[in-house]
Amino acid sequence: MALIFRWTLRLFLGLVILAGLALWAVYYLAGRSLPDYDGSYQVPGLTAPVEIVRNNSNLPHIFGETDNDAYYGLGFVHAQDRLxxxxxxxRTAQGRLSELFGERTLEIDKLLRRLDIxxxxxxxxxxxxxxxxxxxEAYASGVNAWLRTVxxxxxxxxxxxxxxxxPEIAPWKPADSIAIVKVMGLQLSGHVSEEVIRARTSLMLDEDRIKDILPDSPGLGTAALDYAGLFKDLPQFAANTSPPLDPLSPVKPRELAGASNAFAAAPERSAAGGTLLANDPHLGLSAPAIWYLARVQLQSGGVIGGTIPxxxxxxxxxxDKVxxxxxxxxxxxxxxHIERVNPENPDEYLTPDGYxxxxxxxxxxxxxxxxxxxxDLKWTENGPVLPGEHFNLGTITPPGHVASLSWTVLTPNDTSLQAGFKMMRSQSVDDVLEAMKDYVAPAQNLTIADQDMIAMKTIGHVPRxxxxxxxxxxxxxPGWIPENKWRGIMPYASNPEFRGPDxxxxxNTNNKTVSRPFPDHVxxxxxxxxRVQRWKRLMQNRQVHTRDSFIEAQLDTVSYTARSLLPLIAADLWFTGEAAPEGTRERQRQRALALMAEWNGEMSEHLPEPLIYxxxxxxxxxRLIRDDLGPLTSEFTHVEPLFIERVYRDVDGAAVWCDVQQSAPKETCTDVSRAALDDALLWLEERYxxxxxxxxxxxxxxxxxDHQVLGQIPILSWIVNIRQSTSGGDNTLLRGRTKGSGEHPFHNVHAAGYRGVYDFADPDSSVFVISTGQSGHPLSRHYDNLGVLWRRGEYIPMTLDPQLARAAAVGITTLIPRN
Structure with a gap:
């Protein structure tokens, strides 16, 4: 027995030692790719040495003799931290993910190949x-210099x-950078999905009911604000008055297309007398974040902010100027476009001039x-042909037809990056507006501020x-009808523009900016x-703004939607009936309603009310839509506030949604509200x-x-994924868009990965932050360090002063030209 025990002990100790050695080997090999930020590297392709000064947040300040040397340094640091x-x-742009991940990513590759991105x-x-x-070329050389160094x-x-x-990595090329712009365009576009869901819904509902569930954005549009009539159009809260897509995929459901906030104040609306600008672009959350903070010194001056590796x-x-x-x-x-295939020759399609x-x-x-x-890749005059498995096109494509896509991102002479380089060298708002004539896609609202002027302009091609x-x-x-084909692009001058408003x-919060009749609409x-309603209140609540008031607006968690909808859906539920016995369903409902009646609509992570709401x-x-839409209900994963409001205000007879068609009794909207609250409380009790x-x-x-690849591997996911309790919601300025489906429908999956506030009265007091850290290496202390600040609503300073940058240096990398 003693002999068996000794050998068992020896075997156990041997396994422990082997496991320890294996872990050490993994750590050693993984740790070899942690860059040395105090290194000196001899690299080809430079005209003079480049100095890269990194601060404690791993923000690189890049100093070169020429602009191209500075871009070389930017390519080098991008590759160092986010290779x-x-x-x-x-690989996504090239349609080559399946070479690494197998059949899991095959449909993504097929789509990208068909689009020919x-x-x-x-x-x-x-x-x-x-x-x-x-x-x-200089940027690509910088990336390749790091590959050579590795x-x-x-x-x-x-x-x-x-x-x-x-481990095979092809050299970086200029086309790679242009392709990433187009991939971002795919992330930020949702009109294809919108067209498909509207077509599918139109097969089940009449026009009046389509207007309910898929409403047009109302109003004349908001972009520039006057300091007058502050709150007359904002409803007040009056309690007492009456399946997610693959994370590698660039394609997002219609509810997760691009979203952001940007706003600016002119000197007369600034307490310090200088312009202010704030921006927080929203994209899908990931580890590392899509954003990377950097600063480059150009001949026209320094530039600092958010880049995408x-x-x-x-x-x-x-x-310094803009x-x-x-x-x-x-x-x-x-x-x-629905294209008719020649029934006698499947290689032909119908055009206005025949097959x-x-x-x-x-x-x-x-x-x-x-x-x-x-x-097989096919194109028509209208664009690439997309089979039915993409975007659910098969559900609305008749037999004998195929679908094709017209899209501005599919422009073969795309000069969007050219416009970006010009913008970085601009010295005024007017210079930026002129530079953006070269911008193609994806269409954006560009908010601009120089030291004296503010403006907003829609940039990018608008189809005619x-x-x-x-x-x-x-x-x-139908693609063969001449009137359905695009007739070129609208003039840049006709794009909405708001310059120096009174x-x-x-x-802009992704809201409607102008109201124009078709075909001149946006x-x-x-x-x-x-969100725009809450933004208007915060902007107009004070005559002058500061950097801190702009930060406060970025981090605001009050839901205008909750404040306006709860009085409608709970009007006949609050304070009705007698107290119910403890432990009954009625008692639980009354407890929830009592909490909601006192709630101010703040989507705080520490409160129960936002979860109940x-x-x-x-x-x-x-409950409102499932009997009318049947299986199509699963496509509506997020609440449409305008739909709920139309139903409970009975706009154009929209209260008809409250009656369940399959039941004999005639249900009222109050009945549906009560039943839905019970549904919600049961669901919450099971989980919490x-x-x-x-x-x-x-x-x-x-x-x-979540790490887009390793985040799904057991054990490794504990190391590479970053999870944080957060405030905000679908309709708050601190936007945390929920997943909408699955086991965790309220997970925050789409938010502001970058926040920046720029104060031209005191430029060095400008601040920014990203949602994770600068490094993409899970073993780096810079993998998640900024995420802690991001969650708490904190920022790091933004300076273009070289002396301040060098004084705060914790690492200096020198790139030396190699003969």
């Missing part, structure tokens, strides 16, 4: 001016992910662990449609009808227990910064 992320963005980027290189070409010094393949997947421009930020921020404009820049052959070619997709897949277009671009239309405030639907509205919309007062919105509204 895996950059290569994944490039990378081919269009390659053709766009020739359209750039010489200065832009040189800058793109290989020469055996630096762990550049990122730990490359130990699990293919792979792109050598600053999408949001400031120079600041800028982006919000998605929701321009209707996508149209689905013509598809432009066609074949493409081979390599699939890890499976045989290669060959797909025929006045007799059969569907006005709202649902797919009220001294401009801004869009019928926008990304926001709610969110679950109630979700259950309510489900019986004690309502102990529930927390933050327990359900976790921000899910």
């Amino acid at each position: 895996w992320q950059m290569t994944m963005l490039r 990378y081919g269009l980027a390659q053709r766009s290189v020739a359209a750039q001016d010489n200065e832009t070409k040189a800058a793109l 290989n020469e010094e055996a630096l762990g393949r550049g990122a730990p992910e490359f130990f699990l997947f293919s 792979g792109m050598p421009i600053f999408l949001t930020g400031r120079s 600041g800028w921020g982006l919000t998605t404009a929701y321009v209707d820049d996508q149209d689905i 013509k052959p598809f432009r066609a070619q074949r493409s081979i997709i390599q699939v890890e662990g499976s045989d290669p897949v060959t797909i 449609r025929h006045p007799l277009h059969q569907s006005e671009g709202r649902i797919p239309a 009220g001294g405030i401009v801004g 869009s019928f639907t926008y990304g926001d009808t709610q 969110a679950a109630w509205l979700r259950a309510l919309q489900n 227990g019986q004690t309502i007062e102990s529930w927390r919105w933050g327990d359900a509204h976790e921000a899910t910064h």
